[in-house]
Structure formats: C-alpha cells, structure tokens
Amino acid sequence: MRRRGNKEIDPEDIFLDASNLPEFASGRLEGRLEKPLSHGNHVALSLSAGLLFLVLIIKAVSLGIIDGEAYAAQSEKNRLRPEVLFAKRGAIVDRNGEALAQNIPSDRGFPARAYEAPGFAHLLGYVSYPQKDSSGNYFATQTEGLAGVEHAFNERLAGVNGTLLIEENALGELQSSGTVAPPLEGETLDLSVDARVQRAFHSAIQELADKIPYKGGAGILMDVTTGEVIALASYPEYDPNILSLGEQRDTIAGYATDAREPYLDRPVTGLYTPGSIVKPLIAAGALSDGIISEFKEIVSTGRLVVPNPYNPDLPSIFNDWKAHGATDMRRAIAVSSDVYFYTLGGGFGDQKGLGIERLDYWYKAFGLDTPTGIELAGEEYGFLPTPAWKEATYDDPWRVGDTYNTAIGQYAVQITPLEAVRMTAAIANGGKLLRPTLLKDEPVQGTTIAINQEALKVAREGMRMAVDGGGTAAGLASYPYAKAAGKTGTAQLGVNNEWYNSWVIGFFPYDNPKYAFAVVMERAPAGTATGGVYVMARVFEAMRNTAPEYFGLE
Numbered sequence: 001m002r003r004r005g006n007k008e009i010d011p012e013d014i015f016l017d018a019s020n021l022p023e024f025a026s027g028r029l030e031g032r033l034e035k036p037l038s039h040g041n042h043v044a045l046s047l048s049a050g051l052l053f054l055v056l057i058i059k060a061v062s063l064g065i066i067d068g069e070a071y072a073a074q075s076e077k078n079r080l081r082p083e084v085l086f087a088k089r090g091a092i093v094d095r096n097g098e099a100l101a102q103n104i105p106s107d108r109g110f111p112a113r114a115y116e117a118p119g120f121a122h123l124l125g126y127v128s129y130p131q132k133d134s135s136g137n138y139f140a141t142q143t144e145g146l147a148g149v150e151h152a153f154n155e156r157l158a159g160v161n162g163t164l165l166i167e168e169n170a171l172g173e174l175q176s177s178g179t180v181a182p183p184l185e186g187e188t189l190d191l192s193v194d195a196r197v198q199r200a201f202h203s204a205i206q207e208l209a210d211k212i213p214y215k216g217g218a219g220i221l222m223d224v225t226t227g228e229v230i231a232l233a234s235y236p237e238y239d240p241n242i243l244s245l246g247e248q249r250d251t252i253a254g255y256a257t258d259a260r261e262p263y264l265d266r267p268v269t270g271l272y273t274p275g276s277i278v279k280p281l282i283a284a285g286a287l288s289d290g291i292i293s294e295f296k297e298i299v300s301t302g303r304l305v306v307p308n309p310y311n312p313d314l315p316s317i318f319n320d321w322k323a324h325g326a327t328d329m330r331r332a333i334a335v336s337s338d339v340y341f342y343t344l345g346g347g348f349g350d351q352k353g354l355g356i357e358r359l360d361y362w363y364k365a366f367g368l369d370t371p372t373g374i375e376l377a378g379e380e381y382g383f384l385p386t387p388a389w390k391e392a393t394y395d396d397p398w399r400v401g402d403t404y405n406t407a408i409g410q411y412a413v414q415i416t417p418l419e420a421v422r423m424t425a426a427i428a429n430g431g432k433l434l435r436p437t438l439l440k441d442e443p444v445q446g447t448t449i450a451i452n453q454e455a456l457k458v459a460r461e462g463m464r465m466a467v468d469g470g471g472t473a474a475g476l477a478s479y480p481y482a483k484a485a486g487k488t489g490t491a492q493l494g495v496n497n498e499w500y501n502s503w504v505i506g507f508f509p510y511d512n513p514k515y516a517f518a519v520v521m522e523r524a525p526a527g528t529a530t531g532g533v534y535v536m537a538r539v540f541e542a543m544r545n546t547a548p549e550y551f552g553l554e
Contacts (some may be wrong), residue, residue: 023500047328060448071364081166082180084130084141084329086110087159090186092124092149094195095230095440100124101150110143115240116195122265123193123232125150126240144206148240148265149189152375159186176327190440192228197221197550201233201519204535208521214502215259215523218266218417219535224425224507224516226444227434229374234266262472269380271414272520275489276336276472277364277505278409280427280459283329285362286344287455291352292392294458297326300339304348306400318342318404321490333462336488339410345407346400356403360384365449366423368415373435373445383417409489421518423540425506427459428485428513463487464510475505475533479540483509488533492526499523502531508551515550 068093077140088111092101101124106112113127125148131140141161145154162183209217221230238255242248255262264270288294302323304314320338324331334341347353354362363369368382385406387398405411415423418436426433426449434446463485466473473486486506493499500522509514517539519532543550 009166046137060259062240083164084168085162085164087161088185089143090157090188090201092189094191094193098195113244119140119199120360121237121240122234126147138321151377154191157186160184184314191438191439194230196546197231200539201231204538206234208535212524212528213520217521220417220421221427221515221517222421224429224513227436228437229436236260236262236263238482267417268376272501274409274415275491277487277503279341280487281366282331282407282462284455284459286354288452294329298340298343299326299330300324300337304339304342316401330462330465334465334469336472341408342404346403350540359406366426368419372418372422375438380416382419385412415520420505421516425516428507428516454509473533475537484541485510498526500526504532504536
C-alpha cells in the first residue's frame with residue numbers, strides 16, 4: 001500500500017541516461033520518450049484545420065452556385081456523344097436482277113441514291129435525304145421514299161440506322177469511339193418489271209410524243225395469269241436523281257410549270273376518255289346477257305339517224321367514223337363500227353340495247369370504276385356517267401344519245417391506263433380480274449367476273465381480226481412472232497373535238513394469252529393518224545431484239 005507523499009516512480013517514467021542509448025534500436029525509436037503536444041501546438045493545429053475546412057466550403061459554394069453554370073458547360077464538353085451511323089437503303093432490281101436504284105458513295109455523310117434513267121422515274125420515285133439544321137446537327141436522320149416504289153415499299157427498303165459513341169474532351173478533340181449498334185441494310189426489292197421492256201415502251205412513247213407532238217403518253221405490259229406488271233412507262237418524266245438531291249432549283253421549278261406535266265404518273269393517276277377500246281367488253285356483256293346473236297349483222301351507212309317525234313325535220317344524228325356496211329359482232333369489233341355499238345348499247349329499230357343500267361353493270365364488272373390495287377400510292381380510278389349523275393350535275397334528264405355515246409367509251413366515261421390493261425387481261429384470261437403487282441413472284445390476287453366464256457371468246461376473236469383481218473389494229477400484223485390481238489380507240493376531246501387521245505389495247509399470243517398491253521397517247525391535234533398502234537409496233541420490234549423470250553423465241 002502506497003503512502004501519500006511517498007509516491008513511487010515507475011521505471012518507464014525515468015529519463016534514460018545518454019550513455020544507455022546505444023543499447024536501444026534507434027531505428028525502431030527504442031530508447032526515445034514520447035512528449036505530449038503543447039497547448040500552443042494544439043491550438044495552432046485546430047486553427048489550421050478550421051481554416052482548411054472554411055476554404056473547402058467557400059470553394060464548394062463557388063463551384064456549385066457562383067460559377068456552377070460555367071463549369072457545368074465546360075464539363076458537358078467532356079462527354080460521350082452519340083453519332084448516327086446511316087443505314088444503306090436496299091437496292092431495287094428488275095425481275096432479272098438488274099439494278100434500277102442503288103447506293104453510291106457520297107461526301108454528305110450518308111449513302112446517296114442512284115437511279116436508272118431515263119424511263120423509270122415514275123416507277124421508282126425518289127427520296128429525301130437526312131437533313132441538318134443551321135448548327136450542323138441532324139434533325140432528320142432517315143432517307144425517306146417520297147414517290148413510286150421508293151415510297152410504296154419504304155419500310156422494306158429503309159434499313160435501320162446504327163449508333164456510334166464519340167468521346168471528346170473540352171477542346172473537341174476525339175478521345176475514343178465505339179459502335180454501340182451497327183446499322184442494318186435495307187431489303188433488296190425484286191420487281192416484276194423487266195428493264196428491257198420498260199425501256200422499249202418509254203423510248204417508243206417519247207419518240208412519237210415529241211414528233212407529232214402529243215402532250216404525253218403511257219404504256220403498260222402485264223402478265224394475264226399472275227398480274228405481274230412487266231412495264232409501267234410514263235412520258236414525260238422528271239429526273240429522280242435531281243429531285244432527290246434538291247439542288248437544281250431552277251430545273252425542279254420548271255417541272256412544276258411545264259405544260260406537259262412531267263410530275264403526272266400517267267398509267268396510274270392519269271384519267272382518259274377510253275373511246276372504242278371498251279367495245280370488246282360491251283360485245284361480251286351483250287352476248288352474255290343474250291340480247292343479240294354474235295352472227296346478227298347491223299348495217300352502218302356512216303351514221304345512225306334517230307327520228308325526232310316532236311320535229312321530224314330535226315332528227316338526232318350519231319355519226320360513225322366511216323360507213324362499214326353490214327357487220328356482225330366480230331367484224332364490228334375489228335373495224336370498230338360505232339353504229340353497231342350505238343345499237344348494242346341503246347337499241348335501235350328491232351334490236352334491243354343493253355341500256356345504261358346494264359352498260360354500267362358491265363363497266364363495273366370489268367373494274368373500270370375502282371382502283372386496281374397496285375402498290376403505288378395515289379392511284380386514281382375511272383368514272384362512269386349515270387342518269388342520276390347527269391341530273392345532279394346538269395339538271396338535265398338522261399337521253400338515249402347519252403347511252404349511245406357511253407356505249408362507245410365517250411361522253412363522260414374516264415378510265416386509267418392501268419384499268420384498261422386489267423380489263424384487257426380479263427378478256428384474255430377468261431374473266432379473271434387480277435390485282436396488278438410490281439413485285440416478282442407475289443401470290444395471285446383477284447376476282448372472277450360472272451360472264452359467259454363463249455362471249456369472251458367472241459370478243460377475243462374480234463380483237464384478233466382487228467390485227468390480221470384488216471381491222472383498226474392492222475399495224476401489228478407485221479409482227480407475226482407476236483401473234484397479237486388488239487383494239488384501237490380514238491377519243492375526241494375539246495369543245496369542237498379538236499384534240500385526240502389515241503389508244504391501243506391487246507394481248508399476245510392470241511392462241512394462248514400470256515401478256516396484255518395498253519398504250520395511250522395523250523392529246524394530239526385531231527386527225528393525227530399515228531398513235532398507239534405505232535408505239536406498240538416499235539415496242540414489239542425492240543422486244544424482238546432485246547427480250548425475244550416473250551415471244552417464245554431464242
């Protein structure tokens with residue numbers, strides 16, 4: 001027990017004699033005494049720590065509040081920036097694999113489109129490219145189809161853009177980059193169109209249109225068993241390469257003001273008075289309805305005179321384009337007798353006519369008032385006049401003369417060339433009203449017309465006679481390898497009939513129909529003798545040289 005006042009000293013509290021130092025390991029601080037901090041040192045250390053903390057607070061306030069926006073902007077410059085990797089658009093090829101629209105290198109940062117030209121503009125269409133704003137940033141990153149096949153199949157052609165991540169520092173210098181999502185190329189589109197046949201139609205139409213002149217023209221060739229469109233030509237046309245780039249503003253502005261309407265896709269959106277090309281349809285409908293025998297002859301003296309019961313001195317006269325004499329149905333189709341078809345449509349003497357209701361029925365049965373369903377956007381469809389329409393439009397009753405003119409494809413009848421070729425195909429294939437398609441090997445779609453097969457056979461025979469029997473399509477007889485059947489039409493236009501549209505429709509080969517064709521040459525001076533038949537003859541010549549397999553030739 002310790003006593004107060006006789007406090008013992010612990011050994012570790014004893015200061016060592018300096019002579020003992022060598023006996024300790026100085027490297028491990030042995031032999032040293034720990035001296036506690038003095039009060040002054042402790043105060044100084046606390047003040048230093050407090051000052052440092054205060055400086056940190058002031059700096060934090062400066063970074064986050066006073067200069068926060070400036071530093072945030074600077075920090076933003078050191079970032080990962082996504083950049084679009086543009087997808088290649090799918091190629092468009094014809095039925096034989098020939099490229100009609102494909103990608104080419106471009107210095108604009110994305111693949112550019114190159115189109116086969118001339119002759120394919122309305123078929124293929126054109127595109128709009130990705131667009132930048134004034135700061136150089138893309139606000140539109142897709143190449144979009146704006147017309148034709150490019151528009152109709154945009155989703156299949158477009159592909160999917162990819163993404164590239166770019167790391168930059170505050171000076172805009174590239175630090176690193178890496179692909180996050182690679183671009184996916186669009187689908188290659190196989191069209192039913194044959195580029196060789198397309199060129200043949202376009203070249204022949206252009207030659208005649210510029211020579212006569214015609215305002216323009218259209219030509220179509222379609223497979224009568226599948227609905228595949230082999231050619232779909234329109235003239236005049238625009239240059240899709242120019243429209244896609246959008247740089248030649250004067251040229252583009254000129255398209256809009258050109259009186260020949262190069263923007264008009266005539267086969268699909270052009271509406272024309274058909275004239276006499278509807279006569280095989282009317283003949284087949286009348287036979288199917290049983291109102292006439294195919295052998296009955298009707299005499300054409302060059303006009304049909306309808307007595308006026310109110311004034312015998314002022315009869316109604318309906319002219320034929322010439323006097324044909326006595327003609328039966330086949331011959332009437334071949335020579336295109338207007339008097340025969342006036343009578344067949346509206347009746348005369350002892351011959352009953354179809355009447356406007358049955359005319360309307362048969363026109364509609366062959367699809368002349370409905371879209372064909374082709375894949376292209378903006379398709380127009382035909383118009384058929386009726387008594388109700390005339391009453392509502394002109395406040396005038398329907399007369400037999402209106403029926404006569406409707407029966408020969410005049411008055412207010414309008415159809416598209418695409419409707420005309422579908423009608424022709426239905427006559428050739430036994431009454432199948434097909435949906436035209438621009439895609440190769442598409443499933444066949446369509447409906448069957450309720451019509452007598454013998455009636456269609458008579459119509460086909462009349463069309464064959466028009467070619468090889470001295471009829472109106474005799475200009476095609478010089479091409480025996482085609483074995484074509486045809487029917488012409490001359491539609492009168494203008495207040496004084498001062499303009500013509502010239503048509504030819506038909507199919508080949510006659511004994512086993514495979515292809516139907518339709519050509520319309522638009523708006524030439526009245527009396528022009530050279531028209532649709534001339535174009536089709538040039539097409540046959542070109543196909544004989546470049547695509548002979550369509551005629552079964554090597």
